[in-house]
Amino acid sequence: MTFPxxxxxxxxxLVVDIDVLDRNVRRAAATADExxxxxxxxxxxxxTRELAARQIGAGATGLTVATVGEAEVFATAGxxxxxxxxxxxxxxxxGDRLRRLADxxxxxxxxxxxxxxxxxxxxxxxxxxxxxxxxDSGHHRTGVAPRDAGTVAGAAVEAGLAVTGVFTFPGHGYAxxxxxxxxRDEERALAEAADGIRAVGLAVSxxxxxxxxxVAAWRPGVVTELRPGVYVFNDAQQLVLGSCxxxxxxxxxxxxVVSVPERDxxxxxxxxxxxxxxxxxxxxxxxxxxxxPDATVLSLSEHHAVVRLPDxxxxxxxxxxxxxxxxxxxxxxxxxxxxxxxxAGEVIDRWPVAARGANF
Amino acid sequence: MTFPxxxxxxxxxLVVDIDVLDRNVRRAAATADExxxxxxxxxxxxxTRELAARQIGAGATGLTVATVGEAEVFATAGxxxxxxxxxxxxxxxxGDRLRRLADxxxxxxxxxxxxxxxxxxxxxxxxxxxxxxxxDSGHHRTGVAPRDAGTVAGAAVEAGLAVTGVFTFPGHGYAxxxxxxxxRDEERALAEAADGIRAVGLAVSxxxxxxxxxVAAWRPGVVTELRPGVYVFNDAQQLVLGSCxxxxxxxxxxxxVVSVPERDxxxxxxxxxxxxxxxxxxxxxxxxxxxxPDATVLSLSEHHAVVRLPDxxxxxxxxxxxxxxxxxxxxxxxxxxxxxxxxAGEVIDRWPVAARGANF
Numbered sequence: 001m002t003f004p005x006x007x008x009x010x011x012x013x014l015v016v017d018i019d020v021l022d023r024n025v026r027r028a029a030a031t032a033d034e035x036x037x038x039x040x041x042x043x044x045x046x047x048t049r050e051l052a053a054r055q056i057g058a059g060a061t062g063l064t065v066a067t068v069g070e071a072e073v074f075a076t077a078g079x080x081x082x083x084x085x086x087x088x089x090x091x092x093x094x095g096d097r098l099r100r101l102a103d104x105x106x107x108x109x110x111x112x113x114x115x116x117x118x119x120x121x122x123x124x125x126x127x128x129x130x131x132x133x134x135x136d137s138g139h140h141r142t143g144v145a146p147r148d149a150g151t152v153a154g155a156a157v158e159a160g161l162a163v164t165g166v167f168t169f170p171g172h173g174y175a176x177x178x179x180x181x182x183x184r185d186e187e188r189a190l191a192e193a194a195d196g197i198r199a200v201g202l203a204v205s206x207x208x209x210x211x212x213x214x215v216a217a218w219r220p221g222v223v224t225e226l227r228p229g230v231y232v233f234n235d236a237q238q239l240v241l242g243s244c245x246x247x248x249x250x251x252x253x254x255x256x257v258v259s260v261p262e263r264d265x266x267x268x269x270x271x272x273x274x275x276x277x278x279x280x281x282x283x284x285x286x287x288x289x290x291x292x293p294d295a296t297v298l299s300l301s302e303h304h305a306v307v308r309l310p311d312x313x314x315x316x317x318x319x320x321x322x323x324x325x326x327x328x329x330x331x332x333x334x335x336x337x338x339x340x341x342x343x344a345g346e347v348i349d350r351w352p353v354a355a356r357g358a359n360f
Numbered sequence: 361m362t363f364p365x366x367x368x369x370x371x372x373x374l375v376v377d378i379d380v381l382d383r384n385v386r387r388a389a390a391t392a393d394e395x396x397x398x399x400x401x402x403x404x405x406x407x408t409r410e411l412a413a414r415q416i417g418a419g420a421t422g423l424t425v426a427t428v429g430e431a432e433v434f435a436t437a438g439x440x441x442x443x444x445x446x447x448x449x450x451x452x453x454x455g456d457r458l459r460r461l462a463d464x465x466x467x468x469x470x471x472x473x474x475x476x477x478x479x480x481x482x483x484x485x486x487x488x489x490x491x492x493x494x495x496d497s498g499h500h501r502t503g504v505a506p507r508d509a510g511t512v513a514g515a516a517v518e519a520g521l522a523v524t525g526v527f528t529f530p531g532h533g534y535a536x537x538x539x540x541x542x543x544r545d546e547e548r549a550l551a552e553a554a555d556g557i558r559a560v561g562l563a564v565s566x567x568x569x570x571x572x573x574x575v576a577a578w579r580p581g582v583v584t585e586l587r588p589g590v591y592v593f594n595d596a597q598q599l600v601l602g603s604c605x606x607x608x609x610x611x612x613x614x615x616x617v618v619s620v621p622e623r624d625x626x627x628x629x630x631x632x633x634x635x636x637x638x639x640x641x642x643x644x645x646x647x648x649x650x651x652x653p654d655a656t657v658l659s660l661s662e663h664h665a666v667v668r669l670p671d672x673x674x675x676x677x678x679x680x681x682x683x684x685x686x687x688x689x690x691x692x693x694x695x696x697x698x699x700x701x702x703x704a705g706e707v708i709d710r711w712p713v714a715a716r717g718a719n720f
Contacts, residue, residue, distance in 0.1 A: 008451070008452075008453075010451070010453050010454070010720050011720060012719060012720055013720065044662060044663075066662060066663045067663060086618075086629075086663060087618050087619050088618070089616045089617070089618045089629065089678060089679050091368070091370070091616075091679075092368075093368075093370050094370070112619050112621070113619065113620070113678060115677075115678050115679075116618070116619070116678060119678075119679065136621060140621075140625070140666070141627060141659075141661060141664050141666055142618065142619040142621065142627050142664060143619075143621065144621070171661070256449045256451075257449070258446070258447050258448070258449045258476070258502065259447050259472050259473065259476070259502040259503075260473070261472070261496060261500075261502065261503065261504065265500070267501060267502050269446075269449070269720075272636070272638065272691055273691065273694050273719045274719055276632070276637060277636060277637040277638045277639075277691065278632065278637045279637075299501075301501060301531070302404060302426065302690055302691065302694075303404075303426045303427060303446060303719065304501050304502060306500070306501055317475075318449060318473060318475050318476060318479075319449050319451075319475075319479065330662055331632055331633060331637065331662065334633050334662075334695070335694070335695070335717065335719075336717070337717050357695065357696070357697050359372060359633045359634055359663065359695075360370050360371060360372055360373065360629075
């Protein structure tokens with residue numbers, strides 16, 4: 001995998017290849033347009049105003065966010081249609097913030113229980129907040145069973161909220177070979193939930209699914225909107241899942257070889273405080289090295305990546321700068337204050353991670 | 361485990377119990393004083409000026425940090441003796457920063473190769489930077505073999521640096537039952553390395569070991585200084601290792617129950633972007649719940665903790681606020697902008713995580 005790194009960059013740093021990034025953004029938008037679903041990218045991946053503007057400019061119908069804090073950042077950045085894809089428990093402070101947001105943007109919030117819907121309605125008062133009912137399509141995280149969606153929707157309407165549809169996150173598609181089946185689960189669960197909502201006399205205009213690994217398995221019929229996030233940068237998990245190729249990686253951590261204790265082991269200055277400690281059990285290590293695809297990132301400490309080199313590879317000398325593709329780009333970006341934006345190995349811009357830490 | 365949480369705190373948030381914290385700080389200082397080793401706490405755990413001041417006030421000889429950036433933050437905060445326990449590869453920019461630091465504080469930097477030492481010497485010029493040679497005592501991360509310490513020390517002196525001793529991190533003590541043996545490995549490795557340095561005609565004034573799990577196994581004779589970090593807050597890993605008890609936990613993440621999809625499963629609003637995704641293979645989950653010690657934090661998404669409740673436990677209602685002890689407190693703190701400081705469940709202060717993200 002080639003990923004040109006700028007010279008004299010202080011490491012560790014997150015480096016974006018803007019040409020790859022722009023291609024990823026345009027391709028996802030073109031595919032959505034061609035196939036006929038709405039694209040509402042999840043902005044928790046990038047947390048940057050510049051990328052939000054690119055996604056909206058390419059035709060996204062709005063953005064997805066995970067928290068009230070992220071919604072505030074992107075509303076201030078001028079995005080006027082935001083979906084908080086989370087069953088927000090609206091205490092008084094979050095209720096005030098949601099009300100203020102609803103004055104500025106078209107705001108949709110997730111609910112997955114009658115109690116949560118009543119709480120949200122009380123907290124936002126008469127503000128124009130729409131809700132989507134979250135359904136569990138097999139990931140077994142949040143979300144009601146599809147058969148219970150009508151009950152939750154009815155409770156939300158009774159409490160004074162406008163229900164516009166259903167959503168799910170098919171997170172069980174995050175395993176090799178699993179995306180296609182997860183997309184079918186998603187479709188089935190959303191269809192049953194939408195029918196249940198219609199059965200209590202409500203219209204369903206949004207049927208929203210998600211996730212970079214399952215997007216390619218979308219079929220016409222049920223799902224009207226998709227919410228992938230990672231596709232803008234891609235990462236080591238997506239490479240293993242096959243949802244991107246090596247040429248689609250738009251972000252790496254630049255790291256310096258600080259120590260070569262043995263011929264088959266070297267240590268880099270990017271650890272879990274830069275890459276994130278995410279490692280799903282099917283991942284072979286804690287990231288991939290762009291220039292040494294057969295090397296294994298054996299372990300991360302906070303400021304060390306310990307790399308096992310394949311037999312016969314002479315280790316790069318100490319001081320060499322290498323690129324690491326993080327396992328999970330969303331957590332890596334959330335650890336950084338800024339992204340170094342490059343074209344052909346030259347730094348052309350720096351984007352602040354504006355919503356870094358906006359996790360409540 | 362009881363940990364009083366403040367009411368009406370926006371979640372997720374990191375909450376510190378200042379009385380437990382102060383007891384942890386004082387006890388570590390008193391033990392060091394009584395037993396006769398120098399305490400140089402690792403500030404990467406807390407990254408806060410207020411805690412640095414408490415540690416120095418309690419008698420710490422200085423602080424340990426992991427990066428040049430952390431050293432800059434604590435130098436500005438008035439700490440005048442800093443050890444960067446890392447084999448910094450000193451490019452031109454880091455060389456300039458180290459020189460400026462050495463003008464302001466007593467600065468020591470780690471080296472683990474002759475090449476690294478020569479590079480450091482060239483980058484800092486004639487600035488008064490001392491070095492400690494890093495030795496691998498069994499963790500197999502950075503550090504030279506103990507028998508090679510003399511060679512590295514000789515190269516450092518030849519390059520113009522002042523060598524004051526040796527250090528190691530016995531990270532292989534992070535496993536149940538392992539701390540005692542790791543402390544003995546540490547002692548042996550440091551003794552051999554110190555002898556090697558003396559054999560090339562140099563004095564050894566600092567023999568520095570580390571880590572919260574191995575501190576209690578310190579014996580007089582070889583090791584003159586210890587660098588524990590986590591002990592100020594403690595965390596779920598330390599509970600499993602037995603290096604602290606439930607009453608010594610000084611930091612939890614306050615999280616709200618946002619969803620109770622089944623009687624034995626609930627979902628909290630603190631995920632990997634708050635707790636960190638760290639999970640060593642001997643940890644039973646991704647953290648402990650203070651009020652429900654038999655519950656298991658099965659999985660983390662970025663904004664969700666999925667908790668399995670033991671049979672017969674009625675789940676807390678949605679909206680309940682619970683405390684989670686993070687697996688690894690250092691990564692959790694690095695994700696937060698501030699710590700809520702409490703006494704008996706009342707917020708009495710907010711400490712900025714001043715060195716958050718200071719990872720280069």
